[in-house]
Amino acid sequence: MEFKFEIMTDGSARLVKAEGKDKVVSLPDVWNDHPVTAIGEYAFYEQREMTRIRLPRSMKVIGDHAFAECRFLEQIEFPKGTERIDDYAFYNCTRLARVVLPGTLTHMGYGAFRNDSDLRDIHLYTVQGMESQINTILSDTNFELTVTFHYKDGNVSQLVFTDFFYEETANEEARQFNHKTYGSGSLYRNCISSTGIDYMKYDEIFELTIHRDEPTTVMDLALKRLSYPYELASQARRFYIDYLKSMGAQVLFYMVETKRWSLFSLLTEGEPLPKEMLDAGIEFGQKNQVPEFVSMLMQYKNVHYSSMKKTFDL
The missing domain is CATH 3.80.10.10 (Ribonuclease Inhibitor)
Structure with missing residues (x-):
């Protein structure tokens, strides 16, 4: 050239x-x-x-x-x-x-x-309070994208900004237009201002995201937030984990499909996962030839659902 x-x-x-x-x-x-x-x-x-x-x-x-x-x-x-x-x-x-x-x-x-x-993939090297550098890109897009913030102190945050779109319908009687928003992306974009990211506000939106966005999007957001828990409060962390566990075998299938089975440890806190969920995950992992994931699930299953020895009355 x-x-x-x-x-x-x-x-x-x-x-x-x-x-x-x-x-x-x-x-x-x-x-x-x-x-x-x-x-x-x-x-x-x-x-x-x-x-x-x-x-x-x-x-x-x-x-x-x-x-x-x-x-x-x-x-x-x-x-x-x-x-x-x-x-x-x-x-x-x-x-x-x-x-x-x-x-x-x-x-x-x-x-x-x-x-x-x-x-879909943006990396910004910045300091806390200066994240608004990304706002121009966010305001230009209504589709889903992931922004990874690399802070000078070594911390990393990875946030999903989900997609959204508006629909306008004419209300002839009132002589006005009714506006309806699909997706939670506009709310997430409002979490960044001239003073930086409001992480608490970002995490509070998640409950609404569960009802507005596709399950794969919601699982992706939760996994990324838990993987890079910068400024993540313990209550919000618990809510993300509880949601993922509530998805049952679907979250295990998603981990295999997106090659993120190493994140299984995020699901192991608290009450043991249901045996039926583990069995479905093991079968799916075997079908997709992911022995590492199958091994993790089997080890977890053996710890929490070890075979009971049969006893006989003599």
Whole structure:
């Protein structure tokens, strides 16, 4: 791929245009002894062959529409030091599934990731109280996505923001429209403000989510929240676990289908799981050839439902 650069007033270089049909692109860190710090407006516009790109380590700014309509781009990781992602920078990148954002980010432009329908996995490196950097993406999407917050103190939080949509029906007698919301996603998105994430509010929404969202979505949310229990109160933790256990064998099937059987230990607290639930899980694990999961269930079953020795009256 051929690159065209220009030198800016501060002595750094900005990529003006990229031309070619390479699938994997690596931008240079330096051009003619000038650090590459910016990608200009429309620089990669409609580069539909590109699936991956490595950005310069000195990158600071991604310009308007820089990667818009790059419909086969699968993931993007912004280097530490990136400060700005401008308006519509990744608009309509419909296959973009994973984004990694640095803690140095100070500006996220309008519609930066709008219409990126495959976007499900976002990682943000940040500090507590600064999580609102993600709000632009959340407000641009109504589909489900997972955001993993990596805090500077080493803590990690993984939150699911479920999908939602609105329906309007005309009420001719009242001469107004009635609004109905499906899904709990809008409520979860309101948990992040300019002061950070309200984790207590996030966990309180779960009871409503059980009734509004699909069981697979609810189980996924609960498992992720329990796996990364940052700011998770003991009462909320108990509620997540009780819900998962109430799903019976369905939660065991889900663990196998999503390859998360190592999380079975989350279900072992409190009262023993029903024998029928364990038997169904063992059968499902054997059918799907997951010996590790089957072994865990059998060990748990042997501890809590050991065979009773037969006794005979003489």
